[in-house]
Amino acid sequence: MPKYMFIYRGGQEKLKFASPEQIQQVLQMWMDWIDQGIEAGWVLDAGDGLKPGGAIVNMDLTVTKDELSTESGSLISGYSMIEVPDLSMAIELAKDSPMPNSGGTVEIRELTHNGKQYK
Amino acid sequence: MKQSTNQLVEHFFRHESANLIAVLTRAFGMRRIDLIEDMVQVAILEAMHAWKQRGVPENPAAWVHHVAKNRILDSIRREKTYEKAITLSGLSIASQSINAQESMVDQWLEKEELPDSLLRMIFVCCHPSLERKSQIALTLKTLCGFGISEISRGLLLPSETVKKRIQRAKHSLATANVRLELPSDDQLTQRLDVVHDVLYLMFNEGYSTSHGTEPIRDEICEEAVRLCHLLCESPYSSPSTKALLALQLFHAARLDARTDENGAVILLEDQDREKWNRCLIGTAQSWLANSKTDQPTTFHFEAAIAMQHCISPSVEATDWNSIVNFYSRLIHLRDSPVYELNQAIAMGQAGDTGDAFSQLQNLRNRDDMKHYFLLDCAFARIHELEGNTKAAIDSYLTALTKTVVPHEKKLLEKKLRKLADLR
Numbered sequence: 109m110p111k112y113m114f115i116y117r118g119g120q121e122k123l124k125f126a127s128p129e130q131i132q133q134v135l136q137m138w139m140d141w142i143d144q145g146i147e148a149g150w151v152l153d154a155g156d157g158l159k160p161g162g163a164i165v166n167m168d169l170t171v172t173k174d175e176l177s178t179e180s181g182s183l184i185s186g187y188s189m190i191e192v193p194d195l196s197m198a199i200e201l202a203k204d205s206p207m208p209n210s211g212g213t214v215e216i217r218e219l220t221h222n223g224k225q226y227k
Numbered sequence: 228m229k230q231s232t233n234q235l236v237e238h239f240f241r242h243e244s245a246n247l248i249a250v251l252t253r254a255f256g257m258r259r260i261d262l263i264e265d266m267v268q269v270a271i272l273e274a275m276h277a278w279k280q281r282g283v284p285e286n287p288a289a290w291v292h293h294v295a296k297n298r299i300l301d302s303i304r305r306e307k308t309y310e311k312a313i314t315l316s317g318l319s320i321a322s323q324s325i326n327a328q329e330s331m332v333d334q335w336l337e338k339e340e341l342p343d344s345l346l347r348m349i350f351v352c353c354h355p356s357l358e359r360k361s362q363i364a365l366t367l368k369t370l371c372g373f374g375i376s377e378i379s380r381g382l383l384l385p386s387e388t389v390k391k392r393i394q395r396a397k398h399s400l401a402t403a404n405v406r407l408e409l410p411s412d413d414q415l416t417q418r419l420d421v422v423h424d425v426l427y428l429m430f431n432e433g434y435s436t437s438h439g440t441e442p443i444r445d446e447i448c449e450e451a452v453r454l455c456h457l458l459c460e461s462p463y464s465s466p467s468t469k470a471l472l473a474l475q476l477f478h479a480a481r482l483d484a485r486t487d488e489n490g491a492v493i494l495l496e497d498q499d500r501e502k503w504n505r506c507l508i509g510t511a512q513s514w515l516a517n518s519k520t521d522q523p524t525t526f527h528f529e530a531a532i533a534m535q536h537c538i539s540p541s542v543e544a545t546d547w548n549s550i551v552n553f554y555s556r557l558i559h560l561r562d563s564p565v566y567e568l569n570q571a572i573a574m575g576q577a578g579d580t581g582d583a584f585s586q587l588q589n590l591r592n593r594d595d596m597k598h599y600f601l602l603d604c605a606f607a608r609i610h611e612l613e614g615n616t617k618a619a620i621d622s623y624l625t626a627l628t629k630t631v632v633p634h635e636k637k638l639l640e641k642k643l644r645k646l647a648d649l650r
Contacts, residue, residue, distance in 0.1 A: 135274075
């Protein structure tokens with residue numbers, strides 16, 4: 109079965125001004141969605157969130173840091189590993205995720221080898 | 228980290244943010260309240276982000292406390308004027324290092340220490356220098372952790388109004404650098420009276436059906452009860468505090484029975500008494516018994532009336548004579564046409580429709596009651612008790628010509644339909 113990576117992007121902006129209760133609701137949606145996936149078997153690895161900050165090393169060996177703050181709306185904020193029969197299935201699952209709701213996107217990319225070993 | 232059926236305690240973030248704001252403001256001064264609120268928000272967002280895929284840690288409160296505390300300490304360390312600021316924050320610890328303050332914050336955040344900071348914050352939010360409306364809004368924001376939009380939905384006010392009110396209140400407290408102190412003995416009664424009024428009004432804001440029945444309003448009631456309970460459990464409460472808590476609990480016991488599945492309001496006489504929360508009624512009764520005093524307040528008599536309703540199996544079986552007497556005591560304490568109106572209804576229910584009518588007639592001559600639709604409803608009620616359906620219908624029709632909000636209108640129309648069927 110193909111494996112996909114879900115790449116979560118953005119969504120921090122919208123939550124910045126949310127109330128504690130709204131933030132808790134979003135968190136609960138995430139935990140429910142991941143729990144569902146673990147139970148149904150399509151979550152291979154829930155993955156993790158990525159902290160803002162860090163660095164980019166460019167080809168000329170300069171280092172960029174300022175583009176990795178939460179201010180930039182398209183920051184990658186986390187990833188998960190998913191296992192489903194095809195892309196359309198993965199798309200449906202991503203639609204159900206809390207990401208679109210919190211103003212972010214989910215990028216879906218299939219793994220090349222799906223973890224297969226060469227004989 | 229566990230990976231199954233994650234569930235945070237209800238309102239966890241809302242209450243943790245209130246706890247943190249109370250403790251951090253106590254440590255770093257009212258003048259930093261905006262900064263503190265921002266840092267608490269950052270900590271909550273970080274928690275959400277850290278837990279959303281991996282689940283909630285063993286001790287989520289400690290996690291959030293730790294992050295929020297470090298965020299605020301980092302930003303204070305960046306304040307060049309730190310030494311000066313400490314002197315200003317009203318803590319005579321200019322010589323103390325940040326580390327000493329940090330351990331104080333840790334201590335205040337401990338479970339058994341938390342109520343102390345919250346109590347102090349209650350007295351700050353109900354500071355006599357603020358207007359009543361600001362006190363309520365500030366309490367909802369700071370002590371209950373509601374957001375602006377939630378408060379505006381709960382109080383039925385435009386967001387901008389709520390925002391301005393809270394900002395003004397915070398600004399005036401910060402300018403005066405009001406300290407998170409508990410009132411001295413000679414001030415306590417006075418300060419407590421203000422807190423009681425705020426909690427009473429806050430509960431009513433949530434409970435009053437004239438504003439509709441949004442779930443957020445039930446939460447406002449719950450919060451008023453929570454804060455009142457906190458106060459009752461402290462050495463700073465009085466018999467009046469306990470009576471107020473009893474009153475709130477008697478009302479809270481009926482919350483679920485007050486609306487039908489469509490969210491329409493059901494009046495006391497039509498409520499399914501099976502749905503009333505017996506456990507809350509019992510708790511309310513023990514608080515009321517606990518509130519005995521030689522000088523009972525309006526809270527005592529209002530609670531006594533609420534109790535009579537709660538312990539009666541039906542409208543008919545209610546001890547209306549006692550209720551009439553309690554209203555007399557209330558009117559003696561505070562001249563209020565609303566008390567008189569309710570007393571008249573109780574008189575009618577007790578069988579004295581003549582007295583009821585003459586009392587209502589007196590109210591009709593008052594400018595502040597003339598246009599009050601509930602006065603016509605009271606007339607209608609007494610007519611109904613006398614079996615005079617036609618007069619009752621006329622009174623309800625008159626009520627409809629006064630200012631009524633949409634769902635009250637619905638309620639009146641329902642009444643009219645019912646009466647029309649009787650004829």
